């Protein structure tokens with residue numbers, strides 16, 4: 639197999655040292671290291687879809703966007719709510735498929751296919767029994783759909799009703815059952831439409847609410863930035879090392895709940911490992927009482943879970959994929975556990 643000189647292994651070598659001790663790189667230094675890759679491989683350029691910006695000034699910061707990984711972490715789209723004549727709740731969402739270049743690591747721009755301009759797409763949230771209306775508009779250059787996981791009629795499954803460029807489709811179904819689901823484009827080849835970024839998380843809350851907690855959404859994924867059928871970067875919520883550069887603040891004793899979804903293409907599994915702690919693992923989130931206690935969970939493509947934990951001691955704790963290669967290619971972050979306020 640012909641490999642681009644700027645292969646996954648090159649990225650790995652370039653990116654080595656990202657994790658661990660004082661070797662944590664700033665975004666700028668990571669970008670500088672990637673620039674070495676550009677010099678090694680002058681053929682890489684916009685015509686191949688990947689742009690390596692050559693100066694910090696030209697670089698688009700994820701912080702400048704309407705959506706970014708810090709905001710994404712706690713943003714849940716509950717839709718436009720309307721009370722139905724039968725007393726039920728209708729939630730209406732709008733999702734627009736659009737082609738967009740997004741920054742996935744400092745200075746690395748990826749030509750994504752997006753739902754609402756960001757990868758991952760918006761985290762849709764509702765309660766079991768809600769009537770959902772999802773207005774899908776295709777403003778992208780190719781045909782797309784939205785396929786939801788969960789229980790719904792066949793004609794709402796987003797497989798056969800292909801939505802062409804300029805077209806639209808309204809998906810309507812009742813949220814059932816409660817749990818953590820996902821949605822993604824199902825146009826063939828699905829692998830292509832998913833790797834390009836057309837997916838998001840879909841939370842259906844139980845009518846019996848889970849206990850109050852600091853709630854976070856984490857969609858773990860990868861980006862094939864040189865189009866060789868392998869991921870060069872692995873991220874949580876779309877940007878490599880974001881939560882390593884910007885640790886997530888929590889407090890000792892505070893209950894943290896993560897809705898964790900694996901949308902990594904190409905690699906069969908991804909994983910989540912938490913340092914200095916154990917967590918309660920609720921597989922697929924479809925049960926509020928049965929869980930296992932572990933510190934690592936492995937997720938197949940499309941698999942997801944709800945995890946809960948609280949920290950006993952203050953300090954900086956790492957979380958990352960336990961495939962260490964993924965961690966070194968961007969899938970790593972920190973919880974900054976602050977002392978509890980007395």
Ligand SMILES: [Cu+2]
Pocket residue numbers: 781782783823824825831836
């Ligand atoms: Cu598609």
